[in-house]
Amino acid sequence: MSDQDWDFAPRGTAQEIEEGAALSPRFDRDGLVTCVTTDAATGEVLMVAHMNAEALRRTIATGEAWYFSRSRQALWRKGESSGHTQRVTEMRVDCDQDAWWIRVVQAGPGACHTGRRSCFYRTVPLGQGGPVTLTLDEAGRVFDPDAVYPGKPA
C-alpha cells in the first residue's frame, strides 16, 4: 500500500479550494465525504455512499470503488462479498470538495443490497401535501439478496 500512502493538500482559501488543482477534501466530523455513484452507461444514480481518506486513495489508485461503511465502521471494497464490483471510468469532485461523483461500470446485476440495480427504486409523488405514498418501480428485484449477501451487505 506504499503508493497509496500519501496525504491530501491542506484546506486553503475558498479560491484555492474551488479553483485550484490540488485535492483538499472537506471531511465531515466523522472523517467522511459523500460519494454519488452513477452508471457510466445509463447515467442512472446507482447509490450514494461515503468515503474516508483511505477509501478515496484506494479508489484513485486502483480505479475500483472503495467506500467506508458507516454501519460496519469499516473500509469496504464494493463487491467484496457479492462480486458486484464497480470499475470507475471517471471521478469528479465538487466546488467545495466535500462531494465526489464517480461513473462506474457495475459488475453483476445490481448495486443495491436489497437486490435492485439501483438503491433509488422508489419515487416520491410531487405537488401535494399530506403524508405521501411511495411508488415502487415495477422492475423490482434483479437478484436474490439473501443468496448474494449471506449475513451482511456489501
Next chain:
Amino acid sequence: MSDQDWDFAPRGTAQEIEEGAALSPRFDRDGLVTCVTTDAATGEVLMVAHMNAEALRRTIATGEAWYFSRSRQALWRKGESSGHTQRVTEMRVDCDQDAWWIRVVQAGPGACHTGRRSCFYRTVPLGQGGPVTLTLDEAGRVFDPDAVYPGKPA
C-alpha cells in the same frame, strides 16, 4: 403553509423502511438528508446538497427544489437570489431513506455558485498514487458569479 405541515412516518423495521410505501427519512444528527440533483435532460450531476424536514416537505409540495444551507444554517429555495431555480421532474428516495435523488429542469445558465453549470467541474485522475492534480473542465464558467450572487451564494 398548512398543507405542508405534516410529519413523516416513524422509522420502522428495515423491511418497512426498505420495502414500504411510507416516507420515513433517516435524518442525520443535524436533522439533514443528502440530496443528489441531476439535470433532467442530460443526466449530469449538477450538485449535492442537504435537505431538512421542511426543505423536503416544500420540495414535495411545490415541485421546486428547496435545500438547507449548512453554511448559512437556513432554509434555501434554490435560485431565490440568483433566479436559477430548479423545477423537479422526479424525486426518488434510496433504500435506507437517507439520500434523495431529484431530476430537475435548471433555470438559467447554471447551478454552481462558482459560475459553472455543475459543481462537478474538475476531474480526478485515476490509476495512480501520490498527490493528484485535478483537471478543470475546458468549458469553464457560464456566468459571472459576482454579478449573480452579490454577497451570498444561492
